Amino acid sequence: xxxxxxxxxxxxxxxxxxxxxxxxxxxxxxxxxxxxxxxxxxxxxxxxxxxxxxxxxxxxxxxxxxxxxxxxxxxxxxxxxxxxxxxxxxxxxxxxxxxxxxxxxxxxxxxxxxxxxxxxxxxxxxxxxxxxxxxxxxxxxxxxxxxxxxxxxxxxxxxxxxxxxxxxxxxxxxxxxxxxxxxxxxxxxxxxxxxxxxxxxxxxxxxxxxxx
Amino acid sequence: xxxxxxxxxxxxxxxxxxxxxxxxxxxxxxxxxxxxxxxxxxxxxxxxxxxxxxxxxxxxxxxxxxxxxxxxxxxxxxxxxxxxxxxxxxxxxxxxxxxxxxxxxxxxxxxxxxxxxxxxxxxxxxxxxxxxxxxxxxxxxxxxxxxxxxxxxxxxxxxxxxxxxxxxxxxxxxxxxxxxxxxxxxxxxxxxxxxxxxxxxxxxxxxxxxxxxxxxxxxxxxxxxxxxxxxxxxxxxxxxxxxxxxxxxxxxxxxxxxxxxxxxxxxxxxxxxxxxxxxxxxxxxxxxxxxxxxxxxxxxxxxxxxxxxxxxxxxxxxxxxxxxxxxxxxxxxxxxxxxxxxxxxxxxxxxxxxxxxxxxxxxxxxxxxxxxxxxxxxxxxxxxxxxxxxxxxxxxxxxxxxxxxxxxxxxxxxxxxxxxxxxxxxxxxxxxxxxxxxxxxxxxxxxxxxxxxxxxxxxxxx
Ligand code: B12
Numbered sequence: 001x002x003x004x005x006x007x008x009x010x011x012x013x014x015x016x017x018x019x020x021x022x023x024x025x026x027x028x029x030x031x032x033x034x035x036x037x038x039x040x041x042x043x044x045x046x047x048x049x050x051x052x053x054x055x056x057x058x059x060x061x062x063x064x065x066x067x068x069x070x071x072x073x074x075x076x077x078x079x080x081x082x083x084x085x086x087x088x089x090x091x092x093x094x095x096x097x098x099x100x101x102x103x104x105x106x107x108x109x110x111x112x113x114x115x116x117x118x119x120x121x122x123x124x125x126x127x128x129x130x131x132x133x134x135x136x137x138x139x140x141x142x143x144x145x146x147x148x149x150x151x152x153x154x155x156x157x158x159x160x161x162x163x164x165x166x167x168x169x170x171x172x173x174x175x176x177x178x179x180x181x182x183x184x185x186x187x188x189x190x191x192x193x194x195x196x197x198x199x200x201x202x203x204x205x206x207x208x209x210x211x212x
Numbered sequence: 213x214x215x216x217x218x219x220x221x222x223x224x225x226x227x228x229x230x231x232x233x234x235x236x237x238x239x240x241x242x243x244x245x246x247x248x249x250x251x252x253x254x255x256x257x258x259x260x261x262x263x264x265x266x267x268x269x270x271x272x273x274x275x276x277x278x279x280x281x282x283x284x285x286x287x288x289x290x291x292x293x294x295x296x297x298x299x300x301x302x303x304x305x306x307x308x309x310x311x312x313x314x315x316x317x318x319x320x321x322x323x324x325x326x327x328x329x330x331x332x333x334x335x336x337x338x339x340x341x342x343x344x345x346x347x348x349x350x351x352x353x354x355x356x357x358x359x360x361x362x363x364x365x366x367x368x369x370x371x372x373x374x375x376x377x378x379x380x381x382x383x384x385x386x387x388x389x390x391x392x393x394x395x396x397x398x399x400x401x402x403x404x405x406x407x408x409x410x411x412x413x414x415x416x417x418x419x420x421x422x423x424x425x426x427x428x429x430x431x432x433x434x435x436x437x438x439x440x441x442x443x444x445x446x447x448x449x450x451x452x453x454x455x456x457x458x459x460x461x462x463x464x465x466x467x468x469x470x471x472x473x474x475x476x477x478x479x480x481x482x483x484x485x486x487x488x489x490x491x492x493x494x495x496x497x498x499x500x501x502x503x504x505x506x507x508x509x510x511x512x513x514x515x516x517x518x519x520x521x522x523x524x525x526x527x528x529x530x531x532x533x534x535x536x537x538x539x540x541x542x543x544x545x546x547x548x549x550x551x552x553x554x555x556x557x558x559x560x561x562x563x564x565x566x567x568x569x570x571x572x573x574x575x576x577x578x579x580x581x582x583x584x585x586x587x588x589x590x591x592x593x594x595x596x597x598x599x600x601x602x603x604x605x606x607x608x609x610x611x612x613x614x615x616x617x618x619x620x621x622x623x624x625x626x627x628x629x630x631x632x633x634x635x636x637x638x639x640x641x642x643x644x645x646x647x648x649x650x651x652x653x654x655x656x657x658x659x660x661x662x663x664x665x666x667x668x669x670x671x672x673x674x
Contacts, residue, residue, distance in 0.1 A: 103446070106393065
């Protein structure tokens, strides 16, 4: 039987080749793809997340591991899709119109992907229409918006209004963040959640999908 | 004489001469402000609260600026400030609509002029436009469609009478962002040793020309490596990047700044990248720095040490919200004013080195980012930069010197580094030692990683 903890450590060390090899070995051993995902790949990202929290590793190390994880994930995807195992959730992410700050948004995207969400990153300076269109197109459960300027924060409300007008507000949870954004502001504009950092973003997103 | 490679020596005899409020090349500007001539002045920056900026709200925005500036001036007068500098940092629509930026510029000048005429307050206005050229990917930073609107805004603000013109330009950021997230030294060298200096050279030639056209009423104030060094610091603040990496990026960031001076920028350098002290060591021109009193804008591990050689002392930015003592901009103006009072008392009693050394001592052992900002460290990095001729060679030299300083500080027990930080310092060192010997080799080596992110012709590389 393939040792899934070995798969995890290959993810941790960013060893793409070994990850591919162990993933295919695990599948041919008859281990369920969902177990390979949860116990091999995502488990590794959880460990890394803890090390990261303790200041032992940094973002560049995370990216190397994430690449290895995706190498494995790409092999599992066709099987998972066939078996009807969907990603944890689908997220449409972007920095709102008029704002080009994207580091925070990118981190949120990476963490969400690391946690198994399928993330559609629309980039920066994203119009309300683009958010609405992609929610429709992807059947996303979550819209995540970032704003770093005090003068672009209100744009988040405009997006929420556009989601209402587009008739998709009821189908999505809206998550907002960025350094000037607060819990109170989020509530005032009618968002469903706020998080101060990328970890928080994952926690809230998990709550969203658990509730649906 | 200006031109690439003009700086071959440092402007100071020794690191010990690098102190706040004193420069070999002081400046006079605006309504009678002296910079670097034996005193430090506050530079107060302020911005709008959460609100939409559009045609319908524009008059409200103007009112905010009027109230903020009036309150700041009031606080300065109450505290008998000898001098005050305001920074009007545009929000994107104010650059996109040149007349908006010009309108606020004129309004702020009117308030400052009135304070001078009625109360004798010496003052100056810095106007910082937004670099709007990088919206497309890959950006074509020299193309008319992005440059002409930016130029129009620069001209409009100079035309409205801005005393000091600045920008936090971003050429090279499209590569630097990716290099930072991957902790990749080659990418940082490409961004900060090749692309950014080439863009600074191009851009500042034009900004200096605009200032010249203004009949020298407007000074070509300078830039800041905000998009590079400050971004790295923010990532380190969130423990996304090691602090050692952020420190080395800051040292390398000084190289791009030099390109602006080589094209005729005169200072005062802007605050947001914290690389100013290295540039002051080389150019002898006044600099603005920010530290503890910019905690309204973001956290930093260099709150005291950043003041060691400042000539303007800034709060970076604060939004117009009410605090118990009044508007937040006025409150932060008061903080800056008291910081300056203390530095000026030190200068007038011959104690400036004592105060400077305390500012340094209180931060220097606690963070790698602080460790490279002491006068001694900045002087050493500046020396390594001027010993080389090309921006790329200077970038490698600045980075290598920063690594050496950090390693020495750690070995001497003056800087504590975690195991993870130390491992990164070794990684950075190895990467710098293995850096390509010239730009062509660097371009070839980084092509597959970054080639798709930037347009070589826009940096004069084809
Ligand atoms: C780096 C930076 C830049 C870089 C951005 C580089 C990039 N690729 O993003 C550059 C130089 C390009 C830049 C440009 C400008 N900037 Co700027 N910038 C900053 C700075 C210093 C740090 C931002 C950052 O990257 N932080 C690091 C990241 C990792 O943190 P973060 O963004 O906060 O994200 C975390 C959380 O907020 C959260 N989060 C973020 N998004 C989301 C989304 C969701 C859904 C969730 C749940 C959580 C979440 O999780 C993230 C990770 O933990 C801030 C200071 C500050 N206080 O934020 C100013 C700041 C935001 N900028 C400011 C300004 C004024 C500007 C400019 C207008 C400057 C100018 N005149 O040119 C332009 C605007 C351009 C534009 N159209 O948007 C002001 C804003 C003032 C205001 N009125 O609001 C600030 C506050 C600085 C200041 N002057 O005081 N900037």
